């Protein structure tokens with residue numbers, strides 16, 4: 001039996017400007033202008049209190065080579081990814097609030113796997129709606145979706 005320690009994620013992402021080549025590396029070469037990462041962590045600290053601790057540190061990375069006009073276009077696109085992430089984090093939190101007391105650690109890890117799958121699937125759908133199909137999908141989790 002676990003208790004949940006899951007504050008709402010920051011409602012605004014941190015913006016970092018980095019060289020475009022760093023964006024290529026973090027996006028596995030699918031992007032070179034901007035990238036979003038929620039930097040989530042999901043664990044049970046080994047303090048014997050059986051708390052599931054979920055934290056997010058969302059960051060939008062923008063290539064420093066962009067002109068001001070390009071930067072605002074790319075930032076606006078990355079904000080769409082950020083807003084999809086906020087919705088997915090709300091769904092995860094709702095699920096965990098209901099499930100955490102009866103769940104095993106394995107059940108909880110399955111929820112985290114599916115959350116990350118949903119975030120990536122949302123990103124792929126956003127890109128497809130723009131006529132781009134550049135998101136590299138991780139394999140669908142083998143487990144049954146818990147929510």
Ligand SMILES: [Zn+2]
Nearest residue numbers: 077081123127
């Ligand atoms: Zn994108």
